[in-house]
Amino acid sequence: MTKNILTTVQAGFQKRKIRYRTITAVLIAITAILCMAMLYFGTTTYSPVVIFKVLLGEQIKGAAFAVGTIRLPRLLAGLFAGLAFGMAGNTFQTMLRNPLASPDIIGVTSGSSVAAVFCILILKISGSIVSVSAVLSGIAVATLIYGLSRGGSFSGGRLILIGIGIQAMLNAVISFLILKANEHDVSTALRWLNGSLNGMQMKSIPGLFAVVVIFGGVQILFGRQLKILELGDQSAVTLGLKTDQARLILVISSVFLIAYATAVTGPIAFVAFLAGPIAGRLAGAGAPNTIPAGLTGAILVLAADLIGQHVFGTRFPVGVITGILGAPYLIFLLIRINRTGGGA
Structure with missing residues (x-):
């Protein structure tokens, strides 16, 4: 009897592992296809051979500028920002055991946004200073939310409620800054707030790449600890996990991912x-x-950017398309939570 149970458990584990690896491979393949599409489609299309030569550094008239200067930075920014948003969002949702606990719902993204908008509209500066300010502000807001949510002990529900409240306050500050700003600067801020890959330059990519590699690597290394935290603090402590230490490392790495990606591309909604x-x-x-x-x-x-750039008569920022995709899911999730009495 015991042997049969053990065999069944092992078979189930092997089946889940095969499914995980298969899905991961499929997702990698889809990502690669979208990357190629980002380089291929544009006002002028170039053959894969020409694109490959440009990527190797060959200077081909027209193609070198279109592919190397415009499309490649756009592709890399979308790829690395998407990785950062996806990993950080998953960490928050898993750790807090609530699908509403996403950085763009609980105020972390707004923390980065308010600093960037202040720099753009009030200080009238751009470039690396905006990125650094957005990262520091995102970290500060996340620290504030985490500190206020602890009370006597950590509470995921308390963190979500406090985060939503702080997000509302920060969004009000952003609206105030836009209303008081010079109308010539507002368009730049609004384009950034919508989340956009327009005008990306290669100088923005190395920093984003480094952040994704370092802090994304931390997220991957702490993947098992994250799954244990999903069981709840009591179960995690019983299994020997230092919950405060693991949670702090996961939160810090997630905030760096979200804040830096937001600083580069703007707050791409709902990713x-x-x-x-x-x-x-x-x-x-x-x-x-x-x-x-x-x-x-x-x-x-990447898919949203391709849709926004090439499907409609007017070109839309990537954040507009992801917002259209995410809003119905948010409404569905809220209805579901309401029907189940608070359980997602």
Whole structure:
């Protein structure tokens, strides 16, 4: 009897592992296809051979500028920002055991946005200073939310409620700054607030790449600890996990991912909110969901940008398209939570 149970458990584990690896491979393939499409489609289309030569550094008239200067930075920014949003959103949602606990719902993204808008509209500066300010502000707001949510002990529900309240306050500050700003500067701020890959330059990519590699690597390394935290603090402590230490590392790495990606591309709506649940349904339960969630985030950003640039008569920022995709899911989730009495 015991042997049969053990065989059944092992078979189930092997089946889940095969599913996880298959889905991850499929997501990688879709991401690669979208990357190629980002380089291929544009006002002028170039053959894959020409694109490959440009990527190798060959200076081909017209193609070198279109592919190397315009499309490649746009592609890399979308890819790395999508990975960052997806991994960070999944970490918050898993750790707090609530699909509403996404960085763009609980105020972390707004923390970065308010600093960037202040720099653009009031200080009238741009470039690396805006990025640094957005990152520092995002970290400060996340620290504030985390500190206020602790009380006597950590509470995920308290964190979500406090985060939503702080987000509302920060959004009001952003609206105030826009109303008081010079009308010539407002368009720049609004374009950034919508989340956009327009005008990306290669100088913005190395920093974003480094942040994704370092802090995304931390998220992957702590994937098992994240799954244990999902069981709740009591179960996690029983299993020997230092919950405060693990949670602090995961929160810090997530905030760096979200804040830096937001500083580069703007707050691309709902990517962090959607990536984790979609990846979780595809990859199934059991294995850490960090890598599939990151890939799903990258797919959402790249696909939304392609749709916004080439499907409609007017070109839309990527954040507009992801907002259209995410809003119905948010409404559905709220209705579901209301019907189940608070359980997602």
